[in-house]
Amino acid sequence: MDHWSRSAVIYQVYPRSYKATSGSVGDLPGITAKLDYIAQLGVDALWLSPFYRSPQKDAGYDVADFRDVDPLFGTLEDMDALIARADKLGLKVIIDIVPNHTSDQHVWFQEALNSEPGSRARERYWFRDGRGDGGELPPTDWESVFGGPAWTRVPDGQWYLHLFDASQPDLNWENPEVREEFESILRFWLDRGVSGFRVDVAHGLMKDPDLPDWHHKSWMVSGQDETEAPPAPMWDLDTVHDIYRDWRKVLDEYDAMMCAEAWVMDDERRSLYVRADEFDQCFNFSFLSSPWTASDMQATIRSSYEANARVSATTSWVLSNHDVVRLPSRMGLAKTGKGPNGIYAHDPQPDHDLGLRRSRAAHLLMLALPGSAYLYNGEELGLPEHTTLPDKARQDPTFYRTKGGEGGRDGCRIPLPWVSDKPYAGFSPDGSWLPQPDGWADFAVDRQENDPNSYLNFTRTALAYRAKYDLGRQEIRDESGDGVLDYRVGPLRMIVSFDEETVVPEGWRVLLASSPVDDVIGTDTTVWLTAEPQA
Ligand code: GLC
Secondary structure (H helix, E strand, C coil): CCCCHHCEEEEEEHHHHHHCCCCCCCHHHHHHHCCCHHHCCCCCCCECCCCCEEECCCCCCCCCCCECCCCCCCHHHHHHHHHHHHHHHHCCCEEEEEECCCCCCCCHHHHHHHHCCCCCCCHHHHEECCCCCCCECCCCCCCCCCCCCCCCEECCCEECCCCCCCCCCECCEEEEEHHHHHHHHHHHHHHHHHCEEECCCCCCCCCCCCCCCCCCCCCCCCCCCCCCCCCCCCCCCCCCHHHHHHHHHHHHCCCCEEEEECCCCCCHHHHHHHHCCCCCCCEEHHHHCCCHHHHHHHHHHHHHHHHHCCCCCCCEECCCEEEEEEEEEHHCCCCCCCCCCCCCCCCCCCCCHHHHHHHHHHHHHHHHHHCCEECCCCHHCCCCCCCCCCHCCCCCCHHHHCCCCCCEEEEEECCCCCCCCCCCCCCCCCCCCCCCCCCHHHHHHHHHCCCCCCCHHHHHHHHHHHHHHHHHCCCCCCCCCCCCEEEECCCCCEEECCCEECCCCCCEEEEEECCCCEEECCCCCCCEECCCCCC
């Protein structure tokens, strides 16, 4: 039997925004209280974004202690309780590991700041002398992904590298001590019962040790956007794979899995991460970034399967996460695809109805594709982006570091609505760390549970059929014609119409449709068809 992760549906929980038992930030006991809800969705596992001790300069992706829970979220005992309850419900727990950088409050970085240039403590990071007569210029011209320079100067004149915020110094993975420390961190959590890791910025750990100049923009999370730019000295270096071969050996002792967050847009390069002795999964960000057209989607699906087949891996489909504009909003923009980094109130606003219709169609497409799939919390509710957040409420460092040039990711991180007539839509009795937009309660879980046509019930039904027909493990055959996608997935047939209508083919019956269908499948609609007679 293949490893469970090859066909799993994994639900991403963003702890800050999931459910708060008190205060304005979500917490681990809140998540534990909602595990029954997660199990009822029909997913196999949950992935928790960081809950580690952290000053929260990048919403927890700035980790000060990888072996402890931030008091904001609870305690280690709360985490143990979460894992135990998940286990009872048959849910696996995957956690985020952030190996590219630490927080500037991590003991290692504090020690480095208090140590001499060239000291062992500084060798755990990338400290360098500056250029120019007095060393007043940064060692390279690299830009931070979050905007602004990727180097910050310390009082004794040296500079340290941070590909993200200045509070997130990059670790030096040439250093064996760093490697040992992370293997020990993996074991710490595996011993506590987690089933695997989502590896943050997996393609960024190794840097060209010569530190050559490279003056190109690495956009937030999309890695290198300019296809004509020379290979980046910090992204997707061949040497990065050795790290994961070592990790694989540790994980195998526990039968655990790992998934790479590697914003590598070339399918061949990305497939290298899922070779047999490395990752089990790598997010398919080509799929997430693909414009919503028949030809783009078809080409992405085909080339993803082809590239991964060469290394005998499946594909991990993903449409949303905590870094991109929420799907129904992205799908309602004039230009579909990965979308901008946030939407401002003064930007052209998404077409809500069109976006929702396409988003349902895209979900039904994704959930029939063999391989594994990810759902970001709130995706099952059809939550839109908050597109009118006041600037004073924004927290994402990308907003501040780009001086407002990019709105940032707060709009996809709004605390979830659970109960329509409770304060903060049932997220917390006390508050919400980001303001919820008007109408948020209309999306609340309690409302959707009672509506047979709701996004929630649609997602549950899709997941139930996916399980019944074992779609994650079937063979797929592409029989698409022009403008319409047509796939056989095991016993089922899936048709996705984009800007053209098409008729339901003879001999087939609609099992599930993303929008109402009679004999005609309307535009922006996906249907799952069966040849079985009606029971
Ligand atoms: C990843 C995370 C993102 C974070 C960044 C730096 O891309 O998904 O949220 O800001 O890494 O850790």
